[in-house]
Amino acid sequence: RAIVIKPSVLLLDEPLSNLDANLREEMRFEIRRLHDAIGVTTVYVTHDQAEAMATSDRIAVMNQGRVEQVDAPHVLYTRPRTRFVAAFIGRTNFLTGTRAGAEIDFDGFSIPAGQIAGLPDQTGATGAKIEFSVRPQSLRLARSPASLLEGSVNVAGTVMQRSFLGEHWDYVFAPRQAEARLKVSMPPNVVFEVGEDATMTVDPALLVAIL
DSSP: OOOTTSSEEEEEEEEEEEEESHHHHHHHHHHHHHHHHOOEEEEEOOOOHHHHHHHSSSEEHHHHHHHHEEHHHHHHHHHSSSHHHHHHSSSEEEEEEEETTEEEETTEEEEEEGGTTTTTTTOOOTTTTTEEEOOOGGGGESSSSOOOOOOOOOEEEEEEEEEEEOOOEEEOOOEEOOOOOOEEEOOOOOOOTTTTTEEEEEOOOGGGEEE
């Protein structure tokens, strides 16, 4: 009824909240199709991150009435500017690194600072703490040290927990002699047992500094 009058701006406030999960997923794409067909500027309010990603050209993430970041969906996901945005849009691991000259020391491994995208070499004095976000999909597990991509880092450790979610496995990985626990997502055919030793590969370019 709102669309048929061809408004100049259309406001949709949680339009799919009362639908079941499967129908809600179908309607995300139908709403996007209608928007592209009629060309009406649409403001879409939702608490469902997947819904926002599927329907939007640009997303404004708000926290307690304050706009934290406005960007295209893929930019919000891959380059969040704040801890709230990183945690709200998808799942992530938060790591605290310590500046040690030309390297960033984490719990269980180190990475050259110059290999971390978006982190200038001069960021922070020695001893400074810097928080990073890295998505579970950005990490990889292997049974032996993997063939390194240029600049990647191998971290030895143990699989502590696992959950099978159909489309992927969720693993919790502990670097050797460290307290850190990292979530790693792997394809359904990559199966590790709890307690099994493994090697985690970290691509420094996929770490995001929360400055």
